[in-house]
Amino acid sequence: MAALWWVMFFMATAILLGVCAVALYTLRRERRGRGLHVGRFVAGWGVAFPVTALAVLLVIALRTGEGMLPKPGPEGALRVAARGQQWWWSFTQWDAAGNPVHSAGELHIPAGRAVDVHITAADVIHSFWVPRLTGKLDAIPGHENVLRLRADTPGIYEGQCAEFCGLQHAQMDFRVIAHPPEAYAAALAALATARPDPAHPGAADFAANCASCHGTDARAKSAAPNLAGLAQRGRIGGGTLRNEGQESVLLWLRRHETLKPGSREPSHAALDDATLARIAGYLETAR
């Protein structure tokens, strides 16, 4: 892919400079073009040259594209699911036993292995894009698209929605976290148990005010972002805030209407500061 880009880049630069050089050259000379054979010039540069160059490019492009498709291979690709909604991503990974592990805003994959992301949308069209891993593929209501990607090295890869999806399209980031292959099963297992501490004083506040939408159990789907493992996430609110611990969560709870106006999260104006702080503290234990 990168090689293809550089070839196109240098070819295009050469053509652009060539055309401009000829155009400028015509201004600075006496009638030297008299000997020019117009038919050959136009047929050669206007037809023969682009036909040849484009034919080669087309073949390379189709082969490259074909190689990126999710095709069955000897090793078999790992299946994960991504679902876009206004304005966050929910992901589902499956552990070795085939049980789902749900997460929001962070997709966990093993490095060094082909992964097929099954992409759907809950409301409007979104687009799943992790620039450093592969191209983008749209999430379209009524359709399921499959994107093949592979992270060669473990690490964090930033992703974002690439199709305009309404008010907060800009705040619909996510991360792909590629774990070392041998650590992947453990990472999923840890996420599955990263529930907040039920003995924390904020547990009751959470249950009363948040739990109707937000789940804290990665084994179960929830309508709003699943908060299991929230304390370990890098960001909150689809990239609105960096997650620097309780303070960030508290800031979000207090001010999300101005930080990310239009999000589906209801106002918490009815809750006093102490309650919000207890909820934030409770979520801080989700690790």
Next chain:
Amino acid sequence: MSMTPPTPIRRHRLLEAIWGTQPGLGRLAAVNHNIVGKRFMMTAFVFFAIGGILAMLIRAQLARPGHVFMPPEQYNQVFTMHGTVMMFLFAIPMFEGLALYLLPKMLGARDLAFPRLSAFGYWCYLLGGSFIIGAMLAGVAPDGGWFMYTPLSSSTYSPGINADVWLLGITFVEISAISAAVEFTATILKLRGAGMALRRMPIIAWYFLVTAVMMLVGFPPLILGSILLEIERTFGLPFFDPARGGDPLLWQHLFWLFGHPEVYIIFLPAAGVISTVLPVFARHRLVGYNAIVLALIAMGFLSFGLWVHHMFAVGIPHMAVGFFSAASMAVAIPTAVQIFAWLATLLKGRPRLDLPMLYLLGFFFIFVNGGLTGVMVAVVPFDWQVHDSYFVVAHLHYVLVGGFVFPLMAGAYYWMPLVTGRMPIYHLGRAAFWLIFVGFNLTFLLMHLTGLLGMPRRVYTYPAGIGWDWLNLLSSVGGFLTAIGFALFAVDMLMQRRFGQHAPRNPWGAESLEWSLPLPPPSYNAASLGPVESRDPLADRPDLGREQAAGQHYLATPRHGWMETLGVEAVSGRPDQLILLPQPSLVPLWTSLATALCFLAVLLKQYWLVGVGVPLVLGCALAWLWSMGLREDPAPVPIGHGESALPHPGVASQPGWWGMALLLLADAALYASLLFGALFLWVVAPGWPPPALLGFSPSLILLALAGLLGAPLAGALGLAALRRGRVGACALLSLLGAGAGLLAAAAVAALPLWHGAPPASHAYAATALVLALYVALHAALGTIMALYTAARCQAGYVSAMRDLAPRNTLMWQGYTALCGLAALLLLQLWPWMAGAGTTP
């Protein structure tokens, strides 16, 4: 007709009295192409300025990461409006204005084929554009992006009036695009100077012809899509809702089926300007005229096979995508042919660096750059990476600004002496060029990199520290430089108009007909219409201007107050009729106001007002048509050079026939899009086959067939009777055809209404209803036309020679019958074929 020829001054006064527009309120009745063309261009420039201000707001917002210059709901309106204004209210209307103004002058005619249609188009454009801008000022501008993807634009996710403003406003403006396209095609084919064969046409006329035909076929898919989406939003009929058998991808197909040809509709006229202006400053005739004509016809065809390259990332199978990738690359070939033909012209000539040439050099750099990135994004895997990123934003601005704005600015400096009679003032124009050129490249060259670094388009803000900060800041600086440059350009145009030196006739030494005119040209263009013997009429007859003013050529002597121009055989250019153009009239304004009432009524959900508006539109249209034509058979009249011609009402191939045929071409494109949509949903959308098929009703089908086929049969018999001179029989048979049309309308509409599921239940029922209503509407309009024909017969406007009304009515009825048959097949036979195996 024999009288002493008047002196040039007296001839000028006589012609001006006939062609001139009344002052004061009379200006509202103007139909003259000089006036309407200038109005179009000035209005388009105002919209360009509005779009430019919106662009500056965007750049202000994005200059810094996390900048809170505008809240997101406002930013989303601003970028949506920027795209919408530039595409629909600037680029297309600017082309329309340019073609309106130039075509008659360059073809050697006195006006366009349908001057009142031009005026009507202008009013629709002005009113529709004002709706949209008014909505923006009221804070309810569209905010779903200029391509309005559904379901984001559905009533669920865009409940406000914003999306309706877009759908209705743009459709209203598109009326002007369709009418302009009909106008230009008929004019180029029929209204030319004597002897101007197709192969002798100025090259720009070829560009305008191809563009106009592309508009006739390219705009209807968007109009259809907008109608369907508005129906879905208003009445809940599902076309795009996947839960009820619709598919959001159908909108994308319809939109880009329009949207890609649109890019070439914008580029081709500007390329025509280049092919016209560049040879003048190269001081060499255009090289490769035939190759260029072939190339642009190829572009016209290819441009309809590219639309899916906007949809590479929606999950269409790779091999299908590969086809569109190949087609997208192939379109680079006719483009390259033109680029190298222009370079060869420069190489052959002795170019001089006048102001228009400077802008053309700017074009070369910017457009070629955009074309090359265009090839890159046609490469599917590369597009997966850069699609919907700032790389694409950069690409499209290089193509559109390079391929439209720069050539048009070259054209503006080139033709301003024609419009104002004054020469450019050089210093400002050069300063404007450098500001725009440097500013533009600063803004958009860097944007390629911003996109490659992963910045998606249409985000109202972005986080700091991921490498996008300085790129965006520099892009903003460049954007403001560009804006200052455009402001300077505007000032320059005003200065030139006010202070420029008076231009001599043909100041650039050009060889095309518009430079034979006095500067600025009078309302009637030329006092007599010179013959055309080659592609370069002024090279053959350097003195043509004086000869025309002295009345040495065609139509030199005004008579009966007629507004005369020549009609020619389409291919050979031999005069075959004398076209009498209509007087200034307020009817176009009233018709557009009545149309505006209908659109406003739907927008404000006051549906009873539609019941007032539609009869008003029909009444205006009938009054418009009724006012034209002759009550007795015309005889051939002398047209000069010892030749004579029949006034057009007595000629078969008169512009009115072409107008109807071209309108039906656009209509057929709309219907074909509808059939495509119905089949697409059946084959691709989730949730098919539908729970219930349309019931089979032999009696209704027989009634519908009787009506559909009976109407054209009665029309054909009426025409046959008319040929034998029996006007009364023609009128009676027209009445019979009117009855048949009513029968067809009722039977076809009854089919889904009585035998279908509720239309809101499933896309199948919804498409069945729309198909049936389309046919029923056409049958009903056929009835009105047949009644009109009968009335025209009674009033003495129709004879064996003056048979336009019955012929056009028959054409309409025949078209309706074909559409009806296709609809019946699709509604009754296709479900049975496709569903026979699956439904019990």
